[in-house]
Amino acid sequence: MKSAPYPLIELDLAAPFDQHRATVLPEWIDWNGHMNVGFYVVAFDKATDTLANQFGCSWEYTREKIGMTFVIEAHVTYDREVKEGDPLRITSQILDHDAKRLHYIHCMYHGTEGYLAATNELMLMNIDYETRRSAPWPDWAMERLEKMAAAHKKLPVPAQAGRLIGIKRKK
């Protein structure tokens, strides 16, 4: 499919992509009095929707029964607590992509205090709606992904990307 059967929004080539904003909802708080680990990922997944909307693979993509995007792997670092009502700012940086996949990292900051609260490195795969199997990105998406990737290429790779989980042994 050459062009999307719905209008695409204006492409934002800021590096990193910096449009997504949210607020910590009361139902995201757990018995420890802070945002629960699962809801960090809810917040990050909504930032993925905002990012995917840039390349025309968000809600309309599924509503029009063209395709879907599935996360196949995710890595979260929980760097600092956020509480109910806190404003969140989430940036997104494209690290790599191929014909079917997108590798990127979100950074979540406290919206007013500015500290890093968490990061989420993800591998997203394009899925054909009919078969529910992996498929190449549509042309319109690939064209935009390449522009965004080129704009993000100059950014340093965040220290939280490419991490291996483990307990460091003291020498």
Next chain:
Amino acid sequence: MLDSLPYELPELVTRAPLDTHRSTVLPEWVDWNGHMNVAFYVTAFDQASGAFMRNMGLGRRYVDGKLGMTFVLETHVTYDREMREGAPMRFTTQLLARDAKKVHLFHEMFHGEQGYLAATNETIVMNIDYATRRSAPWPAPVAVRLDELWQTHKDLPKPAKAGRVMGLSKK
């Protein structure tokens, strides 16, 4: 360090791997793609970590008694297969490592009836002092239990999906 806990601890399960936690995919965990959303895999795994902590003598009474909490520092999920609303889940948990304040866990989520692997989760959980909200050594009885569990888990093979670094493999 707390020398004791002011409540009765449950009988310790030392099976390798642990295989007690069960759950069901709730309707509110399903997204517009018609399957369990990425974030709620993390919620489901967090509940499996909760089951692990209860076996160690922690859990709700530990928090309600204002003794301490456990915080997830980092988590890595592989999404291996879709799960639909109402699907039964079976979890296994392997202790990969532990130190004075942290545990390194590996969970696997299986479809409860069909048996397939749906997802894996590698995670680091840290003990937190209730008053300071900072890291603290495990309470003494918990450290003893971790040592006992380690004796049965240390010889398990390292899971293939543990210790992953995310990236696109170039063909």
